[in-house]
Amino acid sequence: MNPQDAEDTGEFLLPRSRMANERLHAIIPGGAHTYAKGDDQYPENLAPVISHGRGAHVWDIDGNRYIEYGSGLRSVSLGHAHPRVIEAVRRELDRGSNFVRPSIVELEAAERFLATVPTAEMVKFAKNGSDATTAAVRLARAATGRPRVAICADHPFFSVDDWFIGTTPMSAGVPATTNELTVAFPYGDLAATEELLTRYQDEVACLILEPASHTEPPPRYLAGLRELADRHGCVLIFDEMITGFRWSEAGAQGLYGVVPDLSTFGKALGNGFAVSALAGRRDLMELGGLRHSGDRVFLLSTTHGAETHSLAAAMAVLTTYVEEGITARLHTLGERLAAGVRDAAASMGVGDHIVVRGRASNLVFATLDENRQPSQQYRTLFLRRLLAGGVLAPSFVVSSALGDADIDHTVDVVAQACAVYRKALEAADPTPWLTGRPVKPVFRRLA
Known part of the structure; x- marks a missing residue:
């Protein structure tokens, strides 16, 4: 009908x-x-x-049948029940989905991801974007020893967690003391961002933003942010939940040629299956690992973060994007x-x-x-x-x-x-x- x-x-x-x-x-x-x-x-x-x-x-x-746009809030970019993705998932379903030790699929998926997004040196998978962006913020705070998070005021959503939701009209349940630690900068305005970083000198742990959204970044804007972050000693985080793969197979960072310290991916990564990723510089990512002598960061530790069928879906998606343009x-x-x-x-x-x-x-x-x-x-x-x-x-x-x-x-x-x-x-x-x-x-x- x-x-x-x-x-x-x-x-x-x-x-x-x-x-x-x-x-x-x-x-x-x-x-x-x-x-x-x-x-x-x-x-x-x-x-x-x-x-x-x-x-x-x-x-x-x-x-009723509909032509659907924005499928799965932009997550189903290959279309529903894509044969290549479904076949990859089916191959894993009969082999078990979750074990007491890492599956070889975790290694293969990480290698495939880093081959597709070569600007990152390490990656860790999770189930949703909020966990990945919050993990990035935690890493930035741990690495810098600073409390404040600077978010792009012109981008609508970063996380369900308090550090972001407290800035929205739906802030009920978020302590005011948490809200005070999040500050905002306007997209495309390097002077205003530098003024913010100067006002909160040595307090801002990170700048987090979508590298692009409904408008293209102004010339040299992302490169300018990179320079500002370096000069003020804060971490530059690209939220690539939407731009990842839709802008280029290597994300917006691959398209615009500006490398963030950390970046987060999701949405298109699983074609509807639950998988997200935190990726970035080795020295930062290793703070959540075991091969360092400093204080440990509780990064991402999710029971279902490495379900084999979701990671198989991600590998199929990455392969399809690259091979089929x-x-x-x-x-x-x-x-x-x-x-x-x-x-x-x-x-x-x-x-x-x-x-x-x-x-x-x-x-x-x-x-x-x-x-x-x-x-x-x-x-x-x-x-x-x-x-x-x-x-x-x-x-x-x-x-x-x-x-x-x-x-x-x-x-x-x-x-x-x-x-x-x-x-x-x-x-x-x-x-x-x-x-x-x-x-x-x-x-x-x-x-």
């Missing part, structure tokens, strides 16, 4: 998904295991609960999609209101109101029309499983959505097209 058939009659409903969402909220705080997947991020009663996925498509429990394909697909969406919006007279941003491999969109200000109401209208057309798109982040027909269909649906969007703009009121509360920001103080 295509949702468009129901929407054409004004009866696009998801009764089974709606009931499942109620059951989810009854037993799972927030109704999902990631806030960004919550039903508050979708139009009211139109948050599909997924049955299964294959390639670039997913099916909900109401029987996946990063280049993601950029090609993204460029085609961005051009199509921009043309569709412009042709419907809303090109200044539905705005596609970001690197081609990591596209997002902004929905602007009649005053060209970001609007959750207009985002709701847009998402509703996309869903009705069989497009599940909290972003326009592509996977390599997309085909030309998928993108063509997406652009057609966007054009139909833009026609409704224009009517709402002309009325200066999108409310009649919402049929429920607007979608909400992930980070907000009150539920």
